[in-house]
Amino acid sequence: MQILDGLAVSQHIKEQIKLEVAALKNKGGKTPHLAAILVGNNPASEAYVGNKVRTCEELGFGSTLLRFDSDISEFVLLNEVQKLNDNPDIDGILVQLPLPKHISENxxxxxxxxxxxxxxxxxxxxGKMVLGQDTFLPATPYGIMLMLEYYNLDLTGKHCVVIGRSNIVGTPMSILLSRNTRPGNATVTLAxxxxxxxxxxTxxxxxxxxAIGKPGFLTGDxxxxxxxxxxxxxNRIDDPSRKSGSRLVGDVDFDSVAPKCSYITPVPKGVGPMTICGLMKNTLKSAQAR
Structure with missing residues (x-):
């Protein structure tokens, strides 16, 4: 059994991004700039956005963090998004989800x-992703594909089961795994x-x-x-043995599943760092296109 170390892979990819940013600036190109919108004070969202802002600084990106109270109206928030659309210095816009219930995420x-x-x-x-056209890929599936590529895992002809059908992870993951690419060319079941x-x-x-959002859902049997x-x-679960009183676990019961695997990602330090890599590569791509 080998651990797919998202932290190590992400560090490798970030070093590559730093070189590309330096090359872009040397050619007179602009500094990639990511703008993040955070509504309310959800602790998990605060942590995610903070991590993304710190990564921007590490890579030599510019970053802007816009914070709004949870009672902001949808109309006002739409206006803030439009301001970022119109700002030529901004290459990427990230709206941290979830949003308050009175605001339509769509x-x-x-x-x-x-x-x-x-x-x-x-x-x-x-839509472009479904058609196989060049576009920004959803950050988490993109990060997973980058990890599979790094470990040179050939999925050609293999049967992949994706558990979870969200537009953020499950559905795009099934599409990317089935494409005529490497990694890819798998036969995919979306469950x-x-x-x-x-x-x-399974x-x-x-x-x-x-990617179903239920702690320990996938078990060894x-x-x-x-x-x-x-x-x-x-997923954050209670753990009285920890100083914080809780710990992070995945959708996989690691202790029972890992011994049967050839490769497995841990939680944390697995897919999470790769999601940020996907986001940063998309932001760099946007800056290069400008």
Whole structure:
């Protein structure tokens, strides 16, 4: 069993990005600039955005963090997004989800200019992805593909089961794995919470991507020997033995699954750092296009 070390892979990719940023500046190009919008004070969102801002600084990007109270109206927030769309210095716009219930996430995402949609959530970005056209890929699936590429894992002809059908991870992941690319060329089953006899599918799978948002959902009896398991879940559970009183776990029961795997991602330090890499590569791509 080998750990797919997202922290180590992300560091390698970040070093490459630093070189590309330096080359861009030497040619007289602009400094990549990411703008992040944070609504409310959700601790997890605060941590995610803070990490992204720190990564921008590490890579030589510019960054802008716009904070708004949770009672901001959808109309005002849409106006703030439009200001970023119109600002020529901004290459990428990130709106940290979830948003308060009175604001339509779709309305906000759709308002972001597709040329600055570095999260890859806009309908135009997702449509181009489905068609195999050049576009910004959703950051988490993109990061996972970068990890598979780094470890030179050949998925050609393998059966991949993706558990979870969100537009953020599950659905785009299934599309990228099935494309005629390397890594890719897999036969993909997209499963979800309503899938009947899921265990019979996962036991057939050469690769499993768990992105269902339920801690410890995938257990050892659901995985065949030698499988590759990618754990996208980030769940905080109570743990009285920890000073904080809690700890992070994935959607995979690591202790029972890992011994059966050829490769597996840990939580934390697995997919999480790769998501940020995907976001940063998209922002650099946007800056280079300008």
């Amino acid at each position: 309305a906000i995402i759709n308002a972001i200019h597709p040329g600055k949609d570095v999260d890859g959530f806009h309908p135009i970005s997702q 979800h919470s309503r899938t009947r006899d899921l265990k019979s599918l 036991l057939q799978a050469d690769v499993i991507v768990a 659901m995985v065949k020997e030698g499988a590759i398991v990618i754990d996208v879940g980030i």
